[in-house]
Amino acid sequence: MNASETELVDRRDDEIGSGARAFVDWIVVVAVALTVAFLVRGFLLAHFVVEGSSMDTTLTTGDRVFVNKLSYRLHDPNRGDVVVLHQINGATERDLIKRVVALPGETIEMTNCEVRVTEAGATESRVLSEPYLDRDVISATCGGDFDAVSVPADHVFVMGDNRSGSQDSRNLGPIAESDLVGRAFVVFWPRSDWRWL
Structure with a gap:
């Protein structure tokens, strides 16, 4: 494997790693938003018709x-x-x-x-x-x-x-x-x- 192939493999690994990190970041954001919404709805604020x-x-x-x-x-x-x-x-x-x-x-x-x-x-x-x-x-x-x-x-x-x-x-x-x-x-x-x- 030459140097350019090694760089290509490293770049692909970085892209996969950054994609996984972005996915995990989104999961954390959604989980925090749902938790905040649940706490607000359960303890602070509600709406009624x-x-x-x-x-x-x-x-x-x-x-x-x-x-x-x-x-x-x-x-x-x-x-x-x-x-x-x-x-x-x-x-x-x-x-x-x-x-x-x-x-x-x-x-x-x-x-x-x-x-x-x-x-x-x-x-x-x-x-x-x-x-x-x-x-x-x-x-x-x-x-x-x-x-x-x-x-x-x-x-x-x-x-x-x-x-x-x-x-x-x-x-x-x-x-x-x-x-x-x-x-x-x-x-x-x-x-x-x-x-x-």
């Missing part, structure tokens, strides 16, 4: 929202947060999207479509200001009045923005904070509905 009219007109069927799953590991829920929660009925489980209207230690009631909240330690209730409600959607019944309900520790009271068309804490009772998947913070699809929540 809205079904039903319980949050009209804030959210409508087909809206897609991003949900911060880490939010309530870092801080407590706040009044007005739009949250996704687990609901378990017998053998079925599904996620619901509602709004937090009362916090742990508070008392909540509704009369003539007015939601009144007595904050923890307060002696008098106050009418809850709810600028997110669409008055054209809220009917005269608002789903019916309800008597005062005390929200236990580590629970929240949630309601849909379409009060007459929502299954919420009025039926389900206060929701354990451990059943909150996270806080919905943006509508990202369809593009025409994009907005912060």
Whole structure:
């Protein structure tokens, strides 16, 4: 084998070696990307598709929202947060999207479509200001009045923005904070509905 043949063989070995290295590099990149995607999806961020009219007109069927799953590991829920929660009925489980209207230690009631909240330690209730409600959607019944309900520790009271068309804490009772998947913070699809929540 002469010198030029030796160079040709060495060059071919280098090409095979660099091709194998490039293949391994791509495998590593794909594996890292999948791992990051799994971790983000599993622990930080999720997306949900809205079904039903319980949050009209804030959210409508087909809206897609991003949900911060880490939010309530870092801080407590706040009044007005739009949250996704687990609901378990017998053998079925599904996620619901509602709004937090009362916090742990508070008392909540509704009369003539007015939601009144007595904050923890307060002696008098106050009418809850709810600028997110669409008055054209809220009917005269608002789903019916309800008597005062005390929200236990580590629970929240949630309601849909379409009060007459929502299954919420009025039926389900206060929701354990451990059943909150996270806080919905943006509508990202369809593009025409994009907005912060």
